[in-house]
Amino acid sequence: xxxxxxxxxxxxxxxxxxxxxxxxxxxxxxxxxxxxxxxxxxxxxxxxxxxxxxxxxxxxxxxxxxxxxxxxxxxxxxxxxxxxxxxxxxxxxxxxxxxxxxxxxxxxxxxxxxxxxxxxxxxxxxxxxxxxxxxxxxxxxxxxxxxxxxxxxxxxxxxxxxxxxxxxxxxxxxxxxxxxxxxxxxxxxxxxxxxxxxxxxxxxxxxxxxxxxxxxxxxxxxxxxxxxxxxxxxxxxxxxxxxxxxxxxxxxxxxxxxxxxxxxxxxxxxxxxxxxxxxxxxxxxxxxxxxxxxxxxxxxxxxxxxxxxxxxxxxxxxxxxxxxx
Amino acid sequence: xxxxxxxxxxxxxxxxxxxxxxxxxxxxxxxxxxxxxxxxxxxxxxxxxxxxxxxxxxxxxxxxxxxxxxxxxxxxxxxxxxxxxxxxxxxxxxxxxxxxxxxxxxxxxxxxxxxxxxxxxxxxxxxxxxxxxxxxxxxxxxxxxxxxxxxxxxxxxxxxxxxxxxxxxxxxxxxxxxxxxxxxxxxxxxxxxxxxxxxxxxxxxxxxxxxxxxxxxxxxxxxxxxxxxxxxxxxxxxxxxxxxxxxxxxxxxxxxxxxxxxxxxxxxxxxxxxxx
Numbered sequence: 001x002x003x004x005x006x007x008x009x010x011x012x013x014x015x016x017x018x019x020x021x022x023x024x025x026x027x028x029x030x031x032x033x034x035x036x037x038x039x040x041x042x043x044x045x046x047x048x049x050x051x052x053x054x055x056x057x058x059x060x061x062x063x064x065x066x067x068x069x070x071x072x073x074x075x076x077x078x079x080x081x082x083x084x085x086x087x088x089x090x091x092x093x094x095x096x097x098x099x100x101x102x103x104x105x106x107x108x109x110x111x112x113x114x115x116x117x118x119x120x121x122x123x124x125x126x127x128x129x130x131x132x133x134x135x136x137x138x139x140x141x142x143x144x145x146x147x148x149x150x151x152x153x154x155x156x157x158x159x160x161x162x163x164x165x166x167x168x169x170x171x172x173x174x175x176x177x178x179x180x181x182x183x184x185x186x187x188x189x190x191x192x193x194x195x196x197x198x199x200x201x202x203x204x205x206x207x208x209x210x211x212x213x214x215x216x217x218x219x220x221x222x223x224x225x226x227x228x229x230x231x232x233x234x235x236x237x238x239x240x241x242x243x244x245x246x247x248x249x250x251x252x253x254x255x256x257x258x259x260x261x262x263x264x265x266x267x268x269x270x271x272x273x274x275x276x277x278x279x280x281x282x283x284x285x286x287x288x289x290x291x292x293x294x295x296x297x298x299x300x301x302x303x304x305x306x307x308x309x310x311x312x313x314x315x316x317x318x319x320x321x322x323x324x325x
Numbered sequence: 326x327x328x329x330x331x332x333x334x335x336x337x338x339x340x341x342x343x344x345x346x347x348x349x350x351x352x353x354x355x356x357x358x359x360x361x362x363x364x365x366x367x368x369x370x371x372x373x374x375x376x377x378x379x380x381x382x383x384x385x386x387x388x389x390x391x392x393x394x395x396x397x398x399x400x401x402x403x404x405x406x407x408x409x410x411x412x413x414x415x416x417x418x419x420x421x422x423x424x425x426x427x428x429x430x431x432x433x434x435x436x437x438x439x440x441x442x443x444x445x446x447x448x449x450x451x452x453x454x455x456x457x458x459x460x461x462x463x464x465x466x467x468x469x470x471x472x473x474x475x476x477x478x479x480x481x482x483x484x485x486x487x488x489x490x491x492x493x494x495x496x497x498x499x500x501x502x503x504x505x506x507x508x509x510x511x512x513x514x515x516x517x518x519x520x521x522x523x524x525x526x527x528x529x530x531x532x533x534x535x536x537x538x539x540x541x542x543x544x545x546x547x548x549x550x551x552x553x554x555x556x557x558x559x560x561x562x563x564x565x566x567x568x569x570x571x572x573x574x575x576x577x578x579x580x581x582x583x584x585x586x587x588x589x590x591x592x593x594x595x596x597x598x599x600x601x
Binding site: 033035036037039040042043044046047050051053054055057058061118121124125126129130132133135136137138139140141142143144145146147148149150151152153154155157159160162165197200201254257258260261264265278279282283286287292295296298299302303306307310314317318 | 336337339340341343344345346347348350351353354357365366369370412413415416418419420423425427428429431433434435436438439440441442443444445446447448449450451452453468469471472475476479529532533535536540550551554555557558563565568569571572573575576579580582583584
């Protein structure tokens with residue numbers, strides 16, 4: 001990297017004629033002031049247009065009685081907060097919300113714990129084994145979600161799935177013909193395995209990359225003070241990588257909470273809608289049952305819950321940005 | 326003594342076990358795709374396809390619309406990733422290098438946008454796209470995907486731009502470059518790894534996107550590979566060989582891209598992630 005930097009720095013210099021920059025004038029100053037705004041304009045414009053407008057539209061839909069009839073005849077039927085009343089008053093919604101939060105919590109804890117342990121393991125390995133483990137992680141990470149989902153369906157297939165076969169061979173004969181998507185817990189087990197398997201590499205590889213930036217002297221000082229591995233982790237590694245842990249946990253919370261494809265493709269929320277998480281619930285209520293207004297209300301509530309779950313981190317980032325300015 | 330020997334052996338053993346755990350599903354996908362049907366439904370799993378067959382790949386490739394979906398997938402992915410890179414590059418440069426009123430708000434908007442639960446807003450998108458009479462078209466799809474990967478691209482590239490020392494730019498400007506020239510000749514080449522990393526993640530996101538296309542494009546001519554792949558199982562029943570062949574075909578472009586770019590991606594992503 002440093003060689004690259006030097007090259008790049010050295011190269012353009014000779015090509016450029018000296019003394020080209022005229023003294024700044026007022027009109028130029030004004031023009032310069034508008035440059036950052038011009039640069040962010042395209043990004044801001046498309047975001048406002050395609051995301052902002054959709055959010056507003058979504059909000060408006062959530063106050064409408066919108067079913068196939070209204071949809072086809074292009075009728076707008078406002079019904080105030082009725083959708084919200086119905087959603088918030090239904091036991092289903094709260095069950096799904098609780099399930100979603102627990103599901104997200106369990107997945108994120110597993111991902112962060114195992115991911116960090118594997119990341120620390122990567123730092124301890126010799127080159128060959130490290131490359132081997134990195135290869136495995138990269139393969140899992142690079143698998144497209146939809147492909148990974150079909151593979152997991154195949155691994156956990158009732159009759160010919162290799163998981164059932166291995167469990168049977170290991171002596172757990174009851175599992176020989178086990179239907180994994182027949183129960184709530186076992187379906188969640190498959191979904192969680194899939195999500196954790198795919199998410200660990202991001203945490204592990206990035207943690208490993210981040211540990212390589214920690215100055216060695218810190219560890220030397222710590223071991224001189226008689227710190228064991230655990231103490232070294234809590235007194236050196238963790239404080240040094242705190243921003244990394246926060247950012248990664250935040251990202252994982254968002255990703256897992258929003259996970260739709262995995263849940264939907266594995267079970268479509270079944271059996272008996274017992275594995276519906278909030279995004280799937282919004283989808284099934286809104287698109288599946290064609291209560292579009294209800295679906296919109298659920299999606300607004302989903303956004304609010306997600307904001308509440310990540311409020312702590314968002315506040316931290318806001319403060320940090322303030323300090324930077 | 327015994328303990329230190331154990332201390333030396335267990336990380337290696339753990340590494341091997343973990344490697345198998347992480348690589349096995351990918352291995353199982355590829356090998357199943359090459360197995361003869363009687364091996365796929367054998368009582369004892371066949372761990373390695375001794376006499377590989379290409380039957381399943383033929384089934385997948387000859388399935389209705391396969392090449393249309395491939396074309397559609399590549400088209401929306403390349404357009405969305407290309408557009409978002411250009412737009413994000415401009416914005417990330419402004420955010421990382423310039424101080425201006427509204428900078429903080431812009432970053433905040435990007436962070437919020439990154440959290441946007443696209444999956445739950447499909448209803449609103451359906452209504453908007455329907456009212457514009459653009460259902461079953463790749464244009465709205467590509468536009469939505471552009472905005473979907475934009476926040477991540479802006480925030481990550483911002484970390485990369487910030488990591489390039491300001492002095493490089495300044496010295497180029499002292500030597501007579503304009504700010505634009507300094508950017509094109511000095512900064513841009515240094516951003517190459519960052520651009521590759523972010524485009525890789527953008528590529529994965531769009532390549533995978535499923536709910537939006539499922540709702541907006543019911544018409545076969547305008548669908549993409551993820552919908553085809555999830556529908557494949559319904560059409561082909563429990564033809565696991567064909568399903569795994571289809572999954573392999575779907576996964577291979579990403580796997581290749583990722584393995585080539587992963588070293589650049591990993592280092593860069595950390596700098597982006599840690600900088601927030």
